Amino acid sequence: MIDGSQADDKMKVAFSINGNPDLRVISKSQPLKSLIQELVDHHNMPGIGEDYCLIFQKGNKIKDYRIVTEKNKEEMNAKYGNVIDLTESPEKSVNRILTVLKTGTDGPERSKVLAELSRMSVDQTVALEFFAKKGLGDLMLMISGDKFQQTADIVNLLHTVAALMDQEIISADNLTNDQSFIDRLARYINTANTDPAVLEQSLQILIIAARGGVNSESIDNFERPLALTNLVSLLSRNQCTVQLRSLRLINSLLQSVNPRRKSDMVRMLSEKPSRTIIKDHLLSPNISEEFRGPLDFELYTLQYHILQRQIRDRMLTKIEPQDSLALQKIKDLRSTAFDTESPNVKNNTRYSQDYKKLGFTNEKDPTLDFMTVPPGVLALDCMDYFAKNHTDEFTKVVLENSCRMDNHECPFAASSIELVKLLGEILGIDSPPLSAGNVRYQEMFFKCEHPFEEFYTHCVIILNKTWKEMRATREDFKKVFDVVREQVEKALQGKTNSGPKTFDEFRNKVRSYTDISKKWQKDANSKDPWKESEPVKVLKAHLCHEIEELIQQQRYSFMVEGTRFQKLKKNGEVLKGQYKYLKLHPNHKTLYSGEWNHEKTVPTIEDLEPKVQVQDIKDIQIGGNCTFLKEYPKANSELSRTAFSILAENGSLDCIAQDEQTFNYWQDGINTLLGKRMASGDYLKEKEILLNMEVKLRLLDLEGMELPASAPVIPPPPPNLNFSLNN
Template sequence: DEQRPSFGGPSAHDEWSLPNAERYALQYTDGRQTYITELNRGEIKNGSILRLTTSPDQEAERLYSGIQSNNVDVKTDSLKKLASLSQDVTFAQEFINRNGLKQIFYIILAHTLKAFMELMEHDFVSWETLSAAFIKKIVSYVNMNAMDASVQQLSMSILENMVPSSRVLFELVKKEVTVDRLLTHLQVTNAQLQLKAMALLIALLLAATDAERQVWGGGKHWGLSEPLGDEMAHYLYVLQSVSLNLHERRMRMSMDPYSQVWELSYSSGSSLLAVLPLEVRNNSNPAEDLRRAPPGLLALDNMVYFSRHTPSAYSRFILENSSREDKHECPFARSSIQLTLILCEILHVGEPCSETAQAFYPMFFGQDHFFEELFCICIQLVNKTWKEMRATQEDFDKVLQVVREQITRTLSLKPTSLELFKTRVNALNYSEILKLRQTERLHQEETLAVPVLELRERLKPELLELIRQQRLLRLCEGTLFRKISSRRRQDKLWYCRLSPNHKVLHYGDVEEGVHSPPIESLPEKIPVADMKALLVGKECPHTKEKSSGKQNKDVLELAFSIVYDVEEYCLNFVAPTRYEFCLWTDGLNVLLGKEMTSERTQTDLDVLLSMELKLRLLDLENISIPDNPPPVPKPPSNLNFCYDFSHAEQ
């Protein structure tokens, strides 16, 4: 009926009794499925079949959102529907008005960049063959504000792969990509975009010189979202390690005692020069202690920093000790040198970055001049602990051992700021350290008593069986593994898990963001009965294949392979962490009927034994357990005290 409204408006509400009538429209069911509008309603022929559907603007909005979805199925269905409806001029106008063409361009661009990156991964073509114009175009996607997140992620991945391959490419990318732009990407809520930005920053830092790292790694206030994934934790560890290693050059540089000490002391603008002769007035050369490397000149740098930036604390340290007797004086320079060495050892300054480590200190990323500021806190801790121990010059090594323990125990708590570290480390005074040592010593003595050791041996088989069951359960849950490529750490993902009946290993490739795929979605299978052996480390074929290049120690420590079938095929693994490596190698050894050999097995066994022993010995608290059982008394001379009940029954 042409007198009825085509769609929208209050009249449609009256005729069709539809609420929100503007959200609906009529559409042909056959052919091009064109929408009926006021402009074409006169073209409707008798017998045409129409259907009531959502209006063009509503459908355009839905599909515009659908093609941006992170759900692959939703995105695919939206694109299919878009291809069908785009023939209609009314829908096309609504979709274009929403900037839909630009979104389609981003989708095509993202797939193009993905294809390019995957092709380059095969190493058939060198990255150096790329033109500067192409690289600048990729960089422009990273630097652009109004750009699709998936395009920016892929662009940063391409640049990340490009940087280590050539110094020329590094210089070009470094020139075009600004630190501020990468920091902007690190502030967004998109975790994947943060990850790719951090990966690019790390690639640039690793390829840079120390001077360039000073500029690139200067700002540490990243503001990263929680919780952090394994990959981001690793990148933060690398950033921390690279930044701390900037101190390596000074740490390994010995000082010329006849020139540098005086020049540096005078230039410090403090009373440092006056202190050194006071402290070592019995020594002919006051700079002799500063010749050791490590800590080298880094110790002198720290002393100068302390005197310049905390002059009141520095003066208090000097004045307090100058008023003490000579034997009770805490030596400032000697303490500073030894403390600098302790901090370098604890923070692994000068050690190469691990490929798998994820241990970082959150407070590092909220503080400029982290190492120097940490020294300022700890040198005051030395003086405080010295007073608490009432130490003399002969106790110097003991005091520094206590200080090392105070620092190590506090860092293990992962304080989020230096202020919190300072509060906690000062609370952990000498008396607290003595209490902790006493508790640990008593616990050790209890567990070494002969009866306790015998009980441990009796409990071991039961607890080892418990650990075996836990390992198999962990294999049933499965783990996400990464295929390690030659140039970068992250690559394609695959998942492996054991069937609930412990008879089949299921595995297969998975998409990014999938954490625990159902067992039915993993297409590949290995029957446990076909497994022949477990290889680890250098024995694995995938580590032998890469032996021509620089062998990565960390990857070797996480590599293992399953040999299976009569043809002796291999399924190769690189565990994400040492913990996962231990769980998987233990679990596979259980399936093969072998002993669990990882260090984690012994750790878990010790924890379970300790817990079980404590429960069993609760009733013996405060009762000393003898090393030997009580003696068995001699038998009595006669047994006349025994009564024969058989006579009484008769």
């Protein structure tokens, strides 16, 4: 009879040896070498055990070639529905394939091994063996030397290089430093009749090179043979994968090239031919649902780079007192608004009056209004664009306010400066780009050469209208901008990730001040009338401990249930399909962890290994303070927001949560185990919700009654406790 501990060490595995089934019960602790040798001996296979390896048979759950290793061997368990094949070892396979590629000629045999290598190269064990044999250099030499003519062979060869580099075993600079190889890929991209499959793989390799390269000089050399016009023209192809990878490569280059080259690229991408291609082919409603999400994210990233390069520097630059161009723009604003001649000594007083009517705070020297950053000189550029491209609207706005004498005029210059700063905040110009999730680009921005300036033009008209509706004065400045922020943010939102399609649609979606005011009034009326009541505050303080214990138990249950955490590549990007699982034992004494790549199943505590005893935990590091993030200097700032590291006497458990709630729950849970107070945003929010619910339940009979402003005074105790009952 097998006791429980022995049964836990066993698992059933379904092997397939040369097509023959072999169902065995094996020990989980048995080394793979020993297991392979047993299978070789039992089935009288030629050679020795080291000539073979085990692989997961391709099926519904296993999509790619994957070798069984000591780390993942427990996934052989038949309960997961996997079948295991005995096949040639990676070393023998790589040697055989390289021999055929180096010595053979074009024909079925070379095509066969290329297809085999393309299939196997996604596995890290094969990649390590291939790099050890210096096979990557051989493949790159074959590509740059045009050794293959069949399209299928070229595609397999390029896919192999992309898959090998995606393993991040060696630096991407190995690609960018080989100029002949890069030139060959560039010719594939720059040639009009290149097969789409070849294009897809060439683009993927260049994306990996652009994102993974650390040498700025090699990035510049690698970018030079690529014609940006050709990359943009690929966006007009009907193949969604080519469109997506072309746009992804453009974004990768914008992220990696030097500032001067980035400015040139942004200038070209902002011109009408490029915008027309984007509008006609990437903003089309005919894009399939499969590609719409990834394409929307790349469009958001492209727009972020364009706006950042076009306006961020100007937004953070003060005006120079001797900047003749800026001074001329200020003079042009006055002359356009009031149709007066150039200033002279005799009419300087008149000019000061004009600048005051324009809404400048410093009418004697208007340049001083642009010394604050943000918005810096960008505000002047926007005002100048408004005056020169929408002259009638500009004149109407300025004269309408400058002629008012009832203290209700809207100061054009001062309000424009504040408005430009507000629009920069709404669009996230000076913030890092979002890594994923609910990103939103503005479709209307791709239809205009100067999108931000045009956006400002429409918003300043909205501001002026709202100012009049509110009958505001300068004392109401902040109130007006609170309303304008609400108007703009709501109008930019849409059912899709693209926002309004045109600026006219944006203007039509802006809600009036009356609508905003009604909404705010409704929100105010729905607020808890007892929120500021002193007796209720006392009751909440009394209930606090009970609610904290409830949340604490929820955090324990969450950790006992366990969580799947992301794993990172060396460049800081998330590894797709690879996770680790972390669980707290039900007795709250041990943390268990292990690799777990099954998305639809949850491991039991027996499937994981005990990693850290709770009593050994010293502290928890969170966010950017995590030491392990230093190993990923290119990690996105969004990832660092959900990172935490559990520090123990024998090491640490480093995790990247997939969302902020998971991060907060684990942070609270570990702090609770350490005897510390919970302090996450989710804890504070849940505590407030539960407290309010409990108070409402307890005061249900008092609903509609007005509670006293202060808690009733507790009377002093009686002088003695000698009570008696009178009959």
